[in-house]
Amino acid sequence: MPVNSLQRMPTDHSQRIGCLQLVDNPRLTKTHQALTYPASAFRHHYVIWLLLTCLLLIGLFSHSLRANAEVQDLTQHWQYRWGDSPYINEQPQWILKPDHPDWHKIDFPSNPPSRNNQTNVWYRTQIPEGHWHDPVLYIYSVDLIVQVYLEDHLIYQYGAFDANGQGKFSGWPWHMIPLPPDATGKPLYFRVFSNYLDIGLWGEVKIMERLELLQMIWSRSVENLIITGFTLLIALLSLLFAIHKAQRQVFIPLALFAFCAAGLALTSTQAKQLILHQPLFWDYLAASSYYLLPTALIFLLSQGFQLLTPVLSRVLKIVFIGYLLSAISLSLLGIVNLSNTYPLFDALFVCLVPLTLLLSLRHPRLNLDQKVILTASTLMTILLILDMAVAHNWISWSQVPVGWGTLIFSLALVVLALRHYFRTQNTLAELNASLEQRVQKRTEELNNIAERESRRAEALSFAHYKSEQLAQYVARLSQYSHLDEAITYLKPCIPELLHPLSGLIYWNQGHSFDREAYWQREDDGFNKQFPAQLTPDSSHDLIFPHNWRRYQLQYEQPKSGTQVLAIIWVDLTDNRSRATELEPLTLETLIDRGVERINLTLSQLALKSALNRFSYEDGLTGLKNRRYLDQTLPELLETARSQSTPLSLLICDIDHFKRFNDHFGHMAGDEVLRQVADQMTQLCNHNQLLSRFGGEEFVLVLPDTDSKDAVEIAEQLRQHIEQLELRFDGEKTDDITLSLGVCSLDQHSSTSEQLLHNADQALYQAKHNGRNQVILYQPLQAKHNPHLQPNLNPAN
Structure with missing residues (x-):
């Protein structure tokens, strides 16, 4: 280049x-x-x-001399090869191997692809058929130095090549390379070095008569x-x-x-x-x-x-x-x-x-x-x-x-x-112009500017007031811990924020958007122009006046992505608003930023709720985890004691689960845990707390349930799991059974630690007695069986 x-x-x-x-x-x-x-x-x-x-x-005379001269442009049949040829006895070896696969076709001998910081390249072509008396090869320019070989003979060199095939910049002349009269059909090789951006020949490459070339040079100059x-x-x-x-x-x-x-x-x-x-x-x-x-x-x-x-x-x-x-x-x-x-x-x-x-x-x-x-x-x-x-x-x-x-x-x-x-004449005319008219015109312009600035200051004050109002709402919004509470608080705030601009809002009801509020509009055509209900698809196709703008209240849910809460339309050119003194783009930007702040706050609340949920939820089964159980069980015990109501707790363990894992693999074991959790969830009601205690153990807390009812519930669970048909990857696996230990709130089990401890003793006894059964914790029985020690991870 x-x-x-x-x-x-x-x-x-x-x-x-x-x-x-x-x-x-x-x-x-x-x-x-x-x-x-x-x-x-x-x-x-x-x-x-x-x-x-x-x-x-x-x-013109030179042009007439050139009319009959034969000029051949060398613009075809070029090939290149990256690198530099090895030399033996000052003879380049690449010329001796013309069929080597490293030779590639190129349209013109300049800047081949895949240079990768290489500084040496070889080009070759074949001298076309022609009739010349004193032929020369004309090259407009070369980047940067070059040697030319006709077959295996060096016929031209510009610049000095060192032992490594490199050299220094020697200028950008045009080149006239003499050719023998019998050069037709012979291969022509070019050895080029360049540490510049371009590498190779540039501009024109022609074969012509020497006199024709000199005439062309002088005519161009x-x-x-x-x-x-x-x-x-x-x-x-x-x-x-x-x-x-x-x-x-x-x-x-x-x-x-x-x-x-x-x-x-x-x-x-x-x-x-x-x-x-x-x-x-x-x-x-x-x-x-x-x-x-x-x-x-x-x-x-x-x-x-x-x-x-x-x-x-x-x-x-x-x-x-x-x-x-x-x-x-x-x-x-x-x-x-x-x-x-x-x-x-x-x-x-x-x-x-x-x-x-x-x-x-x-x-x-x-x-x-x-x-x-x-x-x-x-x-x-x-x-x-x-x-x-x-x-x-x-x-x-x-x-x-x-x-x-x-x-x-x-x-x-x-x-x-x-x-x-x-x-000069215009300057004299300007000096004769009426200075009084110019001053009067300037005074009118200044008055207009002052009036516009006054209205603009009032509009900016309005914008500042709305910004402070938005900041108060956002601060209050961020204090809520649940997203639903925040949305309930937000609904009446939107019309207050947009007042006195006319507008309406559609809130998302799941399958449709219902119009729940509109303000500052009382004309009869309003309801026809904006329907009372929209589907998610039709909300984008709704035709509204050009001066109305559409905004969306939305938040980012960590798992499900963007959730649209509401769609708002606002009339930016309502003459009853001081904000219309602002530029329309400025007013629209103000509302855009307000909506963005609200959306960001809602997204933060959604993220906060998700993080809280994730911290108390088991990732495999979706049940509450041990951390949630440890935090909630003392509260349930305190409620039961204060209201004098019964409370029971059962711990269940999948029998021979380790053997099942070893035989069918951990993927099948995880699927068993999920299916057992799903079945237990279906059998539990809303006021009962089901959690994964660890490994293949589950804990079910039963408020308002005495020991008799707790044993019945445990027996139902055991029978239901025993009858469960398990499949993995479309194939039936071995059936599984549960061993369950039940404990109720009494004088021997008055704290969460005692409840878990005693229920675990009962579970251990069920395991010891042969598995696939329900054991109710009996204080006297545990006392007379000292070998039945609690074990939070009993053998399968």
């Missing part, structure tokens, strides 16, 4: 240079005296036009050479005027700009290589001219046309001049390659120069002179950026008509000269 088509394209910056012809400052009265040239200046113009005519004839002479003339005349005239702040930047443009025009001509074959010298001259061009433009915009502030102008000058000095000096010292300084400067140019023009366009009072120069500068910048896009392969290679910038600047100079007279 070329660094910048400033040096690489035949008509790029040479066309841009002519832009300088415009840069004169018609704002100053004496500037237009520069348009009255002495007789010698006109003689110079005649010479230039005579030279232009001659060169045009030469170009005619326009650039003419522009070079013309811009140098502008630069010299500008220096002359800067010495003898008072407008030095105009002519010095103009001279600097013209010298930069002349340097770019000269270095853009391909003929320069025929005049002096020093590619690095021309590249340094091109880089210096290109890097100095924005500085000259900033001088023109700031000093010549007063379009930039001093601070901005000073900062931009420091940036661009500092970059120029750093890039050139570091390149000369060999610290960086000159080629690698272009991308960063291009980025600075694309970011800062258009921004500078945009800031200039924001000038409070642009006169016509400033508009003309900004228009010309903008067009020139656009063409430069397009040219830069071609250089970086952002768009396909073509010759950008940068020369149009020269034409625009030339026309701008004429327009500015003609504008001088009319501007």
Whole structure:
């Protein structure tokens, strides 16, 4: 990829240079005296036009000579191979193995895919059929150095390759590579090294006659050479005027700009290589001219046309001049390659120069002179950026008509000269205008502004009041521990928050949204326009006036996602509201933020409730866990004692559960636990507490239940589980049974620890007696059986 088509394209910056012809400052009265040239200046113009005519004839003659010449574009049958070939006796081995699978097809020998920071690549193609007497291979440019092999013979080299196949940047010339007359059909290999952004050939690759190529180079360079002479003339005349005239702040930047443009025009001509074959010298001259061009433009915009502030102008000058000095000096010292300084400067140019023009366009009072120069500068910048896009392969290679910038600047100079007279007349007319009318108009404007600001202050006060009201509601809302309580509190608050705006609200009832409140509307068409009930789908299709806005009250449920609570419609243009003095967008934003705060608070409450639920719930069975049982059982005991009501507790354990797990696997065991929990849940009523005690043990607390009823309930559970048919993955498993221990509240079991302890003793006895049975805790029996010790994890 070329660094910048400033040096690489035949008509790029040479066309841009002519832009300088415009840069004169018609704002100053004496500037237009520069348009009255002495007789010698006109003689110079005649010479230039005579030279232009001659060169045009030469170009036409050259074109006629080329009419019958055969030119072959090498744009097909290319292949590439990443890396560098090993050499044996200075012979590249890759040439000897043309059928190696690492060769891949490519449309054009530039920037193959999957580079991965590689710096060496080989390209190859085949010389097409043709009839030439003195054929040469013409390459517009190469990134960065290259060796060319015809079959296994080295026929051309540009740049020096070291032992590792690497080298230094040596400039961006065009290349004319002689070919033998019998080269038709022979393979052509290119060994390329580049540590730059691009790697490979760039622009045009052709086979043609040597004379044809030289004629093409000279014909392409005619326009650039003419522009070079013309811009140098502008630069010299500008220096002359800067010495003898008072407008030095105009002519010095103009001279600097013209010298930069002349340097770019000269270095853009391909003929320069025929005049002096020093590619690095021309590249340094091109880089210096290109890097100095924005500085000259900033001088023109700031000093010549007063379009930039001093601070901005000073900062931009420091940036661009500092970059120029750093890039050139570091390149000369060999610290960086000159080629690698272009991308960063291009980025600075694309970011800062258009921004500078945009800031200039924001000038409070642009006169016509400033508009003309900004228009010309903008067009020139656009063409430069397009040219830069071609250089970086952002768009396909073509010759950008940068020369149009020269034409625009030339026309701008004429327009500015003609504008001088009319501007003077307009200035006199403005001085004769009635000052009293202007003051009266200004006074009316100030009165209107004061009245609008007064109404706006009142509206802002209203907005502040509503914000405080919202903050109070949100603070109260966040104090609730349950979401349902918060929603109940919220319902009457919504109309109060939106008052005095007209509106209505639909609350979610599960399968539909019911209209529960509307305010500030009493007209007959209201009910027809907004129905009393909506389905979730029809809520989006409801047609309402353009001045009404739709909002949603919703919250995020951790498991089920977004839950819509209500749909609100509000009339933002209700004339009865002081808030209408606010901008509609401001009022809408105010309501949006209020709804967002309420939704966020509701989501926090939902999350808080979910976290509380998760902390007391068993993840596998969905039952309450041991932590919840330990917290709730003492409260149930205290209630039973205070109300003198019975209370019983049973602990059940799945028999031989370890054996079941070992035989069917833990996945089947988990499914058994879930099914047992589901069956027990179905048999329990709402006031009974069922929890997973740990492992395969469950605890059921039975308020208002004595020991007799508790034993009956335990027996029902045992029989129900015994008859349960279990299946896992579609296959029947072994049946399971329960062993249960029951204990009731009495003098021996008065605390939660004693209840659990005694029930566990009864469970252990059931296990000891053969399992699949219910045992009621008997204090005397436990006392006479000291071997029946409590065990919270009895053997299966």
